Amino acid sequence: MADLAILRExxxxxxxxxxxxxxDRPVALRETAFLTMASVRVRPGSAAARRIGEVLGGPLPTAxxxxxxxxxxTALWLGPDEWLVVSSADEPAALTAALHxxxxxxxxxxxxxxxxxxxxxxxxxxxxxxxxxxxxVDLHPRRFTPGRAVTTTVGPVPVVLWQTAATAYxxxxxxxxxxxxxxxxxxxxxxYTAPGEP
Amino acid sequence: xxLLTCPWCGPRDETEYHYGGQAHVAYPAxxxxxxxxxxxxxxxxxxxxxxxxxxxxxxxxxxxxxFNVVRDTVTYEVLAVYGPHDPRxxxxxxxxR
Ligand SMILES: [Zn+2]
Numbered sequence: 443m444a445d446l447a448i449l450r451e452x453x454x455x456x457x458x459x460x461x462x463x464x465x466d467r468p469v470a471l472r473e474t475a476f477l478t479m480a481s482v483r484v485r486p487g488s489a490a491a492r493r494i495g496e497v498l499g500g501p502l503p504t505a506x507x508x509x510x511x512x513x514x515x516t517a518l519w520l521g522p523d524e525w526l527v528v529s530s531a532d533e534p535a536a537l538t539a540a541l542h543x544x545x546x547x548x549x550x551x552x553x554x555x556x557x558x559x560x561x562x563x564x565x566x567x568x569x570x571x572x573x574x575x576x577x578x579v580d581l582h583p584r585r586f587t588p589g590r591a592v593t594t595t596v597g598p599v600p601v602v603l604w605q606t607a608a609t610a611y612x613x614x615x616x617x618x619x620x621x622x623x624x625x626x627x628x629x630x631x632x633x634y635t636a637p638g639e640p
Numbered sequence: 641x642x643l644l645t646c647p648w649c650g651p652r653d654e655t656e657y658h659y660g661g662q663a664h665v666a667y668p669a670x671x672x673x674x675x676x677x678x679x680x681x682x683x684x685x686x687x688x689x690x691x692x693x694x695x696x697x698x699x700x701x702x703x704x705x706x707f708n709v710v711r712d713t714v715t716y717e718v719l720a721v722y723g724p725h726d727p728r729x730x731x732x733x734x735x736x737r
Contacts, residue, residue, distance in 0.1 A: 506649040506703065521703035522648050578653035589687065592649070593702045600701040 452476065453560045453620040460628060467635040469566035471627055473620075474612075477561055478529040480537050484521055484550035493544040498527065507590045509604070518591040518602060526602065528614075559602070560620045564627060565610040568634045573611060575630045577603065590595070597626040645721050646699045647707050653665060660696030662686045663708040692719055694728045 452475030454461075459512040461471045484491045486504060488541075492625030495501040499512030510517050529537055534554045541552040549567040564572060572583050576597040580586060591604035596640060615623045642654035668674055668682055684733045687693065693713050710720040712732065718728045 506646075521705060524703070578655065594652070595701050 447476075450476070453617040454562075454624050457621070457624050457628075461624070464633075467566065467631075468552050469564065469568035469631050469634050470561050470571055471624065471631065473624070474561040474563055477556070478532050478534045478537050479556045479559065480527045480529075480541055481551070481553040481555045481558075482517070482525040482527055482536070482541060483523055484545060484548070485553075488548065489548055490545050490548035493505060494547070495542060497540050497544045507586075507592050509589055509591050511589070515587070516604075518604060520593060526614075528561075529589065535591050558616060559614040562613040562615070562620070562624060562627065563606075563610065565607070566634075567609055568631075569611055572630045572634070573603070576626070579603065581605075583608075596623060599623045599626065605627075641715060642696060642718070644709065644718060645659070646702055646705070647721060647723060648705055649699060649702045652702060656699060656701045657697045658700045660698055660706065663694040665697045690714055694729060696724070 449510035452473055453472045454475070458473065463475065482494060482502070484494060484502075486502070486512065491502055495510075496518055498510070498515055500517070502517055502525055503510050505521055508519050513526055515529040515537075518526045518528065520526050527537065527541070532540075534556045535600075538552050538554045545552055551610040573581055573596060577594060579592055580593045586605060586608075588605050588607050591602055593600065593602050595601065596603065596613060599615050599619045601623065602612075604614065606612055643651050644654060644657055645651045646657075651660055665682070665686070666680075671679070672720070674682065690715060691712055692710050692711050696706060697709055698704065706724045708722050708724060708726070709718055710728065711718050719731055722729055
């Protein structure tokens with residue numbers, strides 16, 4: 443079978459060059475495309491939720507903002523009975539098959555949503571300052587820390603905002619909003635990335 | 641800008657929510673038996689109190705869940721937040737202001 447993966451194009455391929463420029467600056471932006479993602483709906487605290495947690499290597503998070511990570515997979519809390527699993531370790535079909543098996547015949551759903559969102563990585567000492575120009579969530583380190591993720595807005599764009607390190611964030615917009623969000627971020631970054639800026 | 645506390649996500653700006661109108665408007669048990677006037681009453685007529693008002697909100701850019709709020713339409717103060725299937729909570733007179 444032909445390898446269809448070579449034909450695919452990320453939603454931000456046309457902006458990669460602009461994002462690469464100025465990578466030595468105090469804030470940088472890049473796209474990590476084609477991560478495997480699965481939507482998980484299951485009753486919280488149920489036997490099926492426990493089995494899914496075992497497949498993922500850790501229990502599904504139970505409160506807004508929480509994530510659990512194990513073996514290249516992270517489960518992000520999206521709602522009281524809804525999670526997003528992001529994986530750099532699985533092909534989409536393999537991940538959804540494993541989760542389907544864990545769900546069994548119990549109420550819930552497992553859907554491959556890998557093409558639904560792309561991943562923008564915003565990092566550097568000024569990353570938080572850039573986000574704070576247009577995000578209503580309190581991102582101060584006393585409230586928002588590495589390993590936390592929330593659904594919110596950046597500018598007018600709904601995103602999953604996920605802090606991965608002290609000065610690194612992942613933003614997951616829907617693919618069709620990715621172009622607008624990337625341009626919004628590049629614009630917000632401009633004062634820190636202009637040549638001659640410290 | 642209202643600051644609404646989603647029962648699942650905590651306090652978020654009003655811009656993350658959408659308004660769903662008056663809460664506790666029950667769907668008629670037998671819609672086919674309603675007169676046109678009664679159907680119009682159900683569809684279009686809502687309370688418009690000056691003071692506490694129970695209304696529905698959905699956390700549309702967050703957890704996408706519906707919940708109910710009692711809000712004072714004069715002061716915009718949020719007096720209670722509760723689940724979509726819970727009864728309207730009793731608020732002590734003049735409290736909390
Ligand atoms: Zn919420």
